Amino acid sequence: xxxxxxxxxxxxLMALSVNAQAATLLVGSYTDNGSEGIxxxxxxxxxxxxxxxxxxxxxxxxxxxxxxxxxxxxxxxxNETPKGxxxxxxxxxxxxxxxxxxxPSQGDEPTHASLSHDQRYLFxxxxxxxxxxxxxxxxxxxxxxxxxxxxxxxxxHTPSKVNPERQAGAHVHSLVLSPDxxxxxxxxxGADKVFIYRYDGASPEHPLSPAIPPSxxxxxxxxxxxxxxxxxxxxxxxxxxxxxxxxVFDVQDGALTERQHLPLTDSKDAAARAAGGLHLSADxxxxxxSNRGTANEIVVYxxxxxxxxxxLVQRRSVxxxxxxxxxxxxxxxxxxxxxxxxxxxxxxxxxxxxxxxxDTLQKLAQQAPSDLKFLE
Numbered sequence: 001x002x003x004x005x006x007x008x009x010x011x012x013l014m015a016l017s018v019n020a021q022a023a024t025l026l027v028g029s030y031t032d033n034g035s036e037g038i039x040x041x042x043x044x045x046x047x048x049x050x051x052x053x054x055x056x057x058x059x060x061x062x063x064x065x066x067x068x069x070x071x072x073x074x075x076x077x078x079n080e081t082p083k084g085x086x087x088x089x090x091x092x093x094x095x096x097x098x099x100x101x102x103x104p105s106q107g108d109e110p111t112h113a114s115l116s117h118d119q120r121y122l123f124x125x126x127x128x129x130x131x132x133x134x135x136x137x138x139x140x141x142x143x144x145x146x147x148x149x150x151x152x153x154x155x156x157h158t159p160s161k162v163n164p165e166r167q168a169g170a171h172v173h174s175l176v177l178s179p180d181x182x183x184x185x186x187x188x189x190g191a192d193k194v195f196i197y198r199y200d201g202a203s204p205e206h207p208l209s210p211a212i213p214p215s216x217x218x219x220x221x222x223x224x225x226x227x228x229x230x231x232x233x234x235x236x237x238x239x240x241x242x243x244x245x246x247x248v249f250d251v252q253d254g255a256l257t258e259r260q261h262l263p264l265t266d267s268k269d270a271a272a273r274a275a276g277g278l279h280l281s282a283d284x285x286x287x288x289x290s291n292r293g294t295a296n297e298i299v300v301y302x303x304x305x306x307x308x309x310x311x312l313v314q315r316r317s318v319x320x321x322x323x324x325x326x327x328x329x330x331x332x333x334x335x336x337x338x339x340x341x342x343x344x345x346x347x348x349x350x351x352x353x354x355x356x357x358x359d360t361l362q363k364l365a366q367q368a369p370s371d372l373k374f375l376e
Contacts, residue, residue, distance in 0.1 A: 021044055021045050021046040022042060022043070022044065022045070023042075023043040023045055023329060023330055023331075023374055023375065023376065024040060024041070024042065024043065024055075024095050024374065024375035025040070025041040025042075025043045025050060025336070025372065025373075025374055025375075026038060026039070026040055026041075026066055026068075026075070026372070026373045026374070026375065027039040027040075027041065027338070027345070027366060027369050027371070027372055028063045028064055028065060028066045028077060028369070028370050028371035028372075028373075029062070029063070029064070029366065029367060029368045029369050029370055030062045030064060030080070030340070030368035030370055031060075031061055031062045031063075031368075032062065032368075033367060033368055034367045034368075035366075035367035035368050036057050036058075036059050036060075037057065037058050037059045037060035037061070037062075037063050038057070038058040038060055038063050038066070038075075038077065038089075038097065039054045039056075039057055039058075039366065040054055040055045040056040040057075040058070040095060040097060041054050041055060042055055043329060043374070045329060045330065045331040045333065045334070047361075048329075048333065048334045048347050048349060048361040048362065049347070049361065049362055050336075050345065050347065050362060050364050052364065055095070056095075056096065056097060058089070058097045058099070060077060060079065060087055060099075061079050061081055061085075062079055062080045062081055063077035063078065063079060063080075063087065064077075064078060064079075064080040064111060064370040064371060065077065065078045065080070065110075065111060065112050065113055065370070065371050066371050066373045067113050067114060067115055067122070068373055068375070069115060069119055069146075070115075070117075070119060072091060072375055072376070073090065073091050073146075074088065074089065074090060074091060074100075074146045075088075075089040075090075075091055075097060076088055076089070076113060076115065076122055076148075077089070078105065078110035078111065078112065078113050078124060078125075079102070079105075079110070080109050080110055080111055080127075080370075081108075081109065082108050082109065083104070083108060084104070084105040084107060084108055084109055084110040084126060085102050085103065085104055085105055085110075086102065086103055086104075086105050086110065086113065086122065086124055086140060086148060087099060087101075087102045087148075088100040088101055088102070088142070088146055088147055088148045090146055091375070095375060100145070100146050100147050100148075101147045101148055102148070103140060103148045103149070103150055103151070104150075104151070105124050105126055105138060105140075105151070106126070106136070106138050106151045106154060107124075107126025107128055107135065107136045107138060107154075108126060108127070108128040108129065108130065108135075109126065109127045109128055109129055110124050110125060110126045110127065111125055111126075111127040111173060111174075112124075112125040112127075112172075112173060112174040112175055112226075113125065113175065114175050114176055114177055114184075115142070116177065116181065116199060116201060116207075117177065117180075117181030118181070118201050119142060120141065120142060120201050120207075121139050121140065121141055121142060121201070121207055122139075122140045122141075122142055122148065123137065123138070123139055123140075123175040123177075123184055123208075124137070124138045124139075124140060124175070125137060125172040125173060125174055125175045125186065126138060126172060127171050127172060127173055127189075128169065128170070128171060128172075130169065131159070131168035131169025131190075132169060133156070133169070134156065134159065134169030134170040134171070134190065135156075135157075135169065135170045135171040135172040135173075135188065135190060136154050136155060136156045136170070136172060137154065137155045137156075137172050137175060137186050137195075137208075138151045138153065138154045138155075139151065139152050139153040139154075139207055139208060140152070141204070152204065152205055152206075152207075153205070153206050153207065153208060155186075155195075155197075155208065156170055157170040157172070157186075157188045157190070157191045157193070157195060158170065158191060159171075159190040159191050160190065160191050160192040160193075160220060160221070162192065162220040162221040163221050163223075163242065166189070166190070166223065166242065167189070167190045167191075167192070167221070167223070168190070169190050170188055170190040170191055171188060171189040171190035171191075172186050172187070172188050172189075173187050173188065173189045173224065173225045173226065173241070174186075174187045174225065174226045174227060175187075176226075176227045176228065176229070177199070178229060178233055178251070178254065179229050179231065179232065179233035180233060181199065182198065182199060182254065183196055183197065183198060183199060183211060183254040184196075184197045184199050184208060185197075185227050185236075185256075187224040187225055187226060187227050187238065188224060189223040189224055189225060189241055189242070190223075192217065192218050192219070192220055192221065192222055192223065192224065193215045193216065193217050193218060193224065194215060194216050194218070194224055194227060194238065194256065195210075195214060195215045196210070196211040196213065196214060196215060196216070196254055196255070196256070197209060197210060197211055198210070198211045198254070211254050211255075213255060216249075216255075216256045216258075218238075218240060218247070219240070219243065221242060221243065222240040222241075222242055222243040222245065223240055223241040223242030223243065224238055224239075224240055224241070225238075225239045225240065225241040225275060225276065226238070226239050226276070226277055226278055228278050228279065228280060228287075229251070230280060230284055230303075230308060231280075231284055233251055234250070234251055234308065235248060235249065235250060235251060235259075235307075235308030236248075236249040236251050236256060237249075237278055237280075237287060237310075239264075239275040239276065239277070239278050239289060240275055241273075241274060241275045241276070242273065242274075243263075243273060243275075244263065244264040244265050244272065244273030244274060244275045244291055244293075244295070245261060245262060245263050245264060245275065246261075246262050246264060246275070246278065246287075246289050246299075246301075246310065247260070247261050247262075248260035248261075248262075248308055248309060248310060250308070259307065259308065259309065260309050260310060262301075262310060262312075264289060264291045264295070264299050265291055265295050267294075267295065269294060271293050271294045272291070272293050272294045272295040273291075273293060273295075274291060274292035274293035274295070275289065275290070275291050275292075276289075276290035276291065276292050276323060276324060276325070277289075277290050277323075277324070277325045277326060278290070279326065279327065279328060280303070281328060281332060281352070281355065282328070282332055283332075283352075284303060285302065285303055285305075285355065286300060286301065286302060286303060286313070286355035287300075287301040287303055287310060288300055288301075288326065288328070288335065289301070290318070290323040290324075290325070290326055290337070291323075292322045292323055292324070296317060296318050296320065296321060296322070296323060296339075297315050297316055297317050297318060297323075298315075298316045298318060298323065298326065298335070298337065298357060299312070299314075299315055299316075300312075300313040300314040300315075300316065300355055300356065300357065301313060302355060313354070313355050313356060314355075314356050314357065316348070316356075316357040318337045318339055318346060319339075319346055319360055319363070320337065320339030320341075320342035320344050320346055320363075321339055321340075321341040321342040322339060322340040322341035322342070323337045323338065323339055323340075324338050324339075324340040324369065324370045324371070325337075325338045325369075325370060325371045325372055326338060326372065327372040327373065327374060328350070329374060330374055330376050332350065332352045333349065333350055333352065334347055334348065334349060334350055334361070335347075335348045335350050335357055336348075336372055338366075338369035338370060338371065338372050339369070340368050340369060340370055341368075343365060343366060343367050343368060343369075344363050344364060344365055344366060344369075345362075345363075345364045345366050345369055345372070346360060346362070346363050346364075347360070347361045347362040347363075347364070348360055348361065349361055
């Protein structure tokens with residue numbers, strides 16, 4: 001091989017190495033205290049460092065939850081405000097974000113959204129702080145050009161009213177599709193239930209219909225928040241925000257059957273009970289769950305290979321206040337936490353073999369971060 005080809009091969013290998021180390025991090029935030037909206041950062045997977053200067057800042061009002069399309073060429077954000085909105089953005093091949101359009105969510109304080117597997121509909125959870133009219137689930141069509149159309153379907157649930165302050169109305173907190181895309185699960189904190197809907201993309205006016213059974217009940221006053229499926233759809237994991245617990249379900253034909261129920265904290269102080277997000281490692285061997293309040297920690301569980309049951313591995317402080325969300329980076333070597341009330345993103349080292357979280361590598365100042373998504 002002559003020197004010219006040697007230099008070309010070396011340059012190509014170096015470029016591949018750099019690309020393998022680089023990732024793009026998108027940060028959603030609340031904008032009522034200085035943040036401007038969506039932030040696009042460079043993340044170095046070799047060092048575990050977020051570039052202190054964002055590559056791009058997209059002005060948007062409280063884009064608290066972000067959703068990426070399957071091809072990562074479109075981005076959707078819920079604008080969590082009274083009389084909420086939902087925004088659609090395009091993503092260029094270089095990651096540049098550009099607003100396409102915005103539509104009303106037909107509800108208050110939308111907190112979560114997910115995209116149907118056929119990319120035709122965006123399902124939005126209107127949490128709604130006020131009990132009247134309360135929260136709702138809405139279905140928003142997505143046009144071929146990525147723009148959002150007006151709401152075509154809305155569903156409301158009956159609250160449990162167990163907690164007179166927090167459950168006087170329905171509060172839909174998250175909407176999650178099954179891995180096969182056939183069912184949508186609505187976790188309603190105000191109703192103490194997870195509602196189950198069948199999805200039919202061929203029915204444009206009413207793509208959702210109640211499944212059989214139509215819901216699964218959780219303990220009174222527990223407040224279901226976020227649901228997560230394993231890759232095969234055999235098991236599901238649910239956080240109960242108000243009781244600070246995690247529930248393991250077996251899944252069959254869309255139905256959820258409880259298998260295990262674990263507390264996230266041993267504290268009897270109600271202020272320590274504020275379960276948040278949860279994520280599985282890419283290999284499915286470990287589950288990470290956030291607990292906010294006075295606990296402010298990530299709880300790490302090992303996942304049973306066959307039965308999906310959880311075994312406690314570690315409790316790790318987030319070194320901040322109110323871990324609204326967190327994310328594992330594409331390499332699996334780091335976990336990033338969005339500490340909303342202490343205005344920072346904390347990067348922790350992760351051991352893929354043991355699942356344990358190690359040293360804190362960075363604390364990046366970021367006003368009111370609420371969601372973290374990686375472009376791969």
